[in-house]
Amino acid sequence: MTKKEKKTECLFSEDNLSEIKDGYEDWFSNSLSDRDREMEGQYFTHSGIPVKMIYTPADNEDINYMEDLGFSGRPPYVRGVYPNMYRGRLFTVRQLAGLGAPEDCNKRVKYLLEHGATGGSILFDLPTIRGYNSDDPEAEGNVGHCGAAVDSIGDIDAYFKDIDMSAISISIVTHLPSTSLVIPGMYFSVARQRGIPMSALAGTCQNDFIMETCVGSAPEILPPSASFRMQCDVVEWICKNVPRWNPISYNGYNLREAGTDAVAEVGIAIANAVATAEELIRRGMSIDDIAPRMSFFWDLHNDFFEEIAKCRASRKVWYKIMKERFGAEKERSMIMRFHVQTAGVTLPATEPLNNIARSTIQGLAAVLGGCQSLHIDSYDEAYSAPTEEAALVSLRTQQIIQAETGVVNTVDPLAGSYYLESLTEEMSRRIFDYVKNIEDMGGLVSAVESGWLHREISRYNNECQKKIETGETKVVGVNYMKAEGGKTSPIEVFEYPETYTRQKAKLDKLRAKRDDKRVGECLDRLRKACHSGENLYPGCMDAVTNCVTLGEIEEVFREEFGLWSFPLIS
Amino acid sequence: MPDRRSSEDMERKVRIVMAKLGLDIHWRGVLLVSQFLKDAGMEVIYIGNTFPDQIVAAAIEEDADIVGLSTLSGNHLTLGPKVVTLLREKGMTDVKVFMGGVIPPHHVPLLKEAGIYEVYGPDTAMEVIVKGIENAVARRARSS
Numbered sequence: 149m150t151k152k153e154k155k156t157e158c159l160f161s162e163d164n165l166s167e168i169k170d171g172y173e174d175w176f177s178n179s180l181s182d183r184d185r186e187m188e189g190q191y192f193t194h195s196g197i198p199v200k201m202i203y204t205p206a207d208n209e210d211i212n213y214m215e216d217l218g219f220s221g222r223p224p225y226v227r228g229v230y231p232n233m234y235r236g237r238l239f240t241v242r243q244l245a246g247l248g249a250p251e252d253c254n255k256r257v258k259y260l261l262e263h264g265a266t267g268g269s270i271l272f273d274l275p276t277i278r279g280y281n282s283d284d285p286e287a288e289g290n291v292g293h294c295g296a297a298v299d300s301i302g303d304i305d306a307y308f309k310d311i312d313m314s315a316i317s318i319s320i321v322t323h324l325p326s327t328s329l330v331i332p333g334m335y336f337s338v339a340r341q342r343g344i345p346m347s348a349l350a351g352t353c354q355n356d357f358i359m360e361t362c363v364g365s366a367p368e369i370l371p372p373s374a375s376f377r378m379q380c381d382v383v384e385w386i387c388k389n390v391p392r393w394n395p396i397s398y399n400g401y402n403l404r405e406a407g408t409d410a411v412a413e414v415g416i417a418i419a420n421a422v423a424t425a426e427e428l429i430r431r432g433m434s435i436d437d438i439a440p441r442m443s444f445f446w447d448l449h450n451d452f453f454e455e456i457a458k459c460r461a462s463r464k465v466w467y468k469i470m471k472e473r474f475g476a477e478k479e480r481s482m483i484m485r486f487h488v489q490t491a492g493v494t495l496p497a498t499e500p501l502n503n504i505a506r507s508t509i510q511g512l513a514a515v516l517g518g519c520q521s522l523h524i525d526s527y528d529e530a531y532s533a534p535t536e537e538a539a540l541v542s543l544r545t546q547q548i549i550q551a552e553t554g555v556v557n558t559v560d561p562l563a564g565s566y567y568l569e570s571l572t573e574e575m576s577r578r579i580f581d582y583v584k585n586i587e588d589m590g591g592l593v594s595a596v597e598s599g600w601l602h603r604e605i606s607r608y609n610n611e612c613q614k615k616i617e618t619g620e621t622k623v624v625g626v627n628y629m630k631a632e633g634g635k636t637s638p639i640e641v642f643e644y645p646e647t648y649t650r651q652k653a654k655l656d657k658l659r660a661k662r663d664d665k666r667v668g669e670c671l672d673r674l675r676k677a678c679h680s681g682e683n684l685y686p687g688c689m690d691a692v693t694n695c696v697t698l699g700e701i702e703e704v705f706r707e708e709f710g711l712w713s714f715p716l717i718s
Numbered sequence: 719m720p721d722r723r724s725s726e727d728m729e730r731k732v733r734i735v736m737a738k739l740g741l742d743i744h745w746r747g748v749l750l751v752s753q754f755l756k757d758a759g760m761e762v763i764y765i766g767n768t769f770p771d772q773i774v775a776a777a778i779e780e781d782a783d784i785v786g787l788s789t790l791s792g793n794h795l796t797l798g799p800k801v802v803t804l805l806r807e808k809g810m811t812d813v814k815v816f817m818g819g820v821i822p823p824h825h826v827p828l829l830k831e832a833g834i835y836e837v838y839g840p841d842t843a844m845e846v847i848v849k850g851i852e853n854a855v856a857r858r859a860r861s862s
Contacts (some may be wrong), residue, residue, distance in 0.1 A: 167804065274740075274742065274743060274791050275741060277743070278741055280741070286740070286741060286769070287738075287741070288769075288793075288796060288797065289740050289793030289795075289796030289797040290741050290742070290791055290793045291793075293791055293792030293793065294792055363743075364743030364744070364745070405746070406744075406745070406746055421770050422840050455799065468741040474769075493746075494842060497839050497840045497841050498841045530820060530839070530841075531820065531822050531823075531838040532792070532820065532822055533792075558746070601724045605746075606749060606753075607751065609746055609750050610750065610753055613750050613754070613844065616844060617844055622768060623841075626841045627843070
């Protein structure tokens with residue numbers, strides 16, 4: 149019987165498989181040394197999946213090609229979300245830009261766009277991320293560092309000066325739901341003032357309550373339930389009003405950087421998406437109104453195959469949950485689109501140029517995993533925000549992957565690797581179990597309130613660090629193949645521009661010229677909305693348009709929802 | 719030289735107040751270091767995100783030997799020296815201030831000039847930090 153005639157459920161015929169299994173036994177017993185055999189079972193991926201010495205079709209025997217892999221742009225989307233993948237549209241080169249005052253950022257964004265970036269990500273300084281104005285006492289020492297300072301609508305206008313907002317796709321990296329109510333609102337208002345219709349705006353805001361409650365520590369955190377409600381308010385309003393905008397990017401990235409493995413990274417992000425979907429369905433929306441606009445954000449580390457498997461597995465898990473649990477009908481609801489950033493936490497300060505190699509490998513994994521957009525970290529990550537030169541190397545690395553390596557010419561080129569397919573299956577199983585475990589605990593909001601997630605993160609970090617200290621985890625140049633004398637090559641460090649005085653002057657001017665009565669009315673309206681349960685977005689849009697500052701709006705939230713103490717165990 | 723410390727002094731655990739400096743949100747490192755210092759037998763009081771005056775108040779209340787400041791967001795030059803100055807003002811002259819995080823190498827001499835005792839970068843092995851603190855405390859005990 150020829151291969152074509154035989155119909156089997158799996159990729160390989162029964163006869164083939166039995167021959168392969170016999171061959172494996174023979175090889176294992178007769179070709180390997182005693183030591184090889186002893187060591188089998190001692191190798192693991194980063195997240196703890198056992199790694200065999202060799203993989204064969206027998207490791208893929210449970211895979212049914214059409215059901216488990218299929219074609220790109222077709223269920224279960226393991227092979228990619230679009231039929232033609234990068235032949236149709238290359239992944240968006242989305243390098244972060246944020247430093248100093250909005251006017252400084254405007255220059256950096258233009259610089260990246262002029263050098264061929266096709267989208268942008270904008271970052272904020274910590275006071276902005278946490279919802280404080282630049283002249284707030286709490287902001288001292290952080291204004292304009294690690295990102296842009298944004299206090300009012302004028303800052304967003306300055307950020308995008310002479311940039312056609314309808315021609316770019318912009319990722320507004322507001323970590324918290326509370327600031328996602330405000331800063332994208334400023335962006336939408338500026339667009340409206342420039343006569344650009346909402347339907348022409350493309351972009352993403354991060355908007356993840358896990359960022360507020362687990363990933364970052366800070367004084368004055370809103371309670372998980374309030375932060376989760378705001379997350380849902382943002383999704384609801386944007387889905388209804390800004391059709392091409394992704395109102396949420398489930399941030400596996402920062403969670404992973406804070407301390408989880410690849411399984412938990414994806415599991416927690418998906419559990420959050422499930423919780424959001426349930427809440428919005430409760431509010432009367434349909435899954436096909438919401439899911440098409442959900443996006444995800446992954447962190448790609450050094451375990452090359454596991455990371456590629458993670459990307460592929462996450463698409464499958466999402467498809468199954470959307471289709472089988474929520475009964476989604478639109479294709480767009482069932483495809484998981486994600487942005488990737490390479491892993492900052494893997495980039496040491498020692499011998500920083502080595503980080504170009506690390507980031508390149510991680511970026512390549514992202515492309516082989518089928519990402520929709522990519523940021524490659526810069527080699528000076530452990531020193532400061534990137535210098536212009538370091539940012540350019542990252543951009544160029546992306547372009548080299550796109551234009552010189554040929555990996556974008558065929559869809560999902562590593563499919564069929566016995567190892568990768570086996571890992572993809574195992575990752576899917578583990579992610580499913582992780583999501584189920586969270587739901588069994590009463591859902592993600594409860595898992596956060598109880599401190600479970602914080603304990604998970606702490607435990608993971610301790611284990612990781614111990615492995616580095618003992619040398620079980622090798623970091624080249626740091627604890628492995630260390631150079632004599634531990635010499636680090638000198639690198640140029642980005643110096644933050646003086647931002648405080650500029651922001652302070654703008655705030656003073658704004659407060660002098662605006663209509664205080666209107667400001668008061670806007671804040672009262674918001675205060676009431678906090679308790680009435682109505683969506684907070686319209687009130688925020690109204691406020692920013694009337695020159696209410698970010699810090700003033702956030703202060704209302706802090707007062708009305710109260711603060712939550714971080715259940716930290718150390 | 720014979721050790722003249724009393725047995726009470728010998729038994730007293732090293733007391734460290736650990737803080738995230740200002741608004742900085744990255745807590746992975748500070749908790750890790752805290753855990754390792756605890757494992758090394760020190761008393762660690764983690765006070766979370768705090769500003770210089772709160773940090774100094776905690777150091778006084780906890781009778782700290784060491785204050786550990788963690789920051790990865792660029793506020794080290796502004797807020798770090800403030801902690802040292804406030805401690806001196808309150809007469810806590812023998813409390814040593816350590817810093818860790820993402821700190822450009824050429825800022826280290828500036829911080830040390832301002833009275834920060836030691837600065838640890840991202841790749842520092844935990845044992846280096848433990849040793850550094852033990853040495854600082856031993857020196858303090860000898861000089862007092």
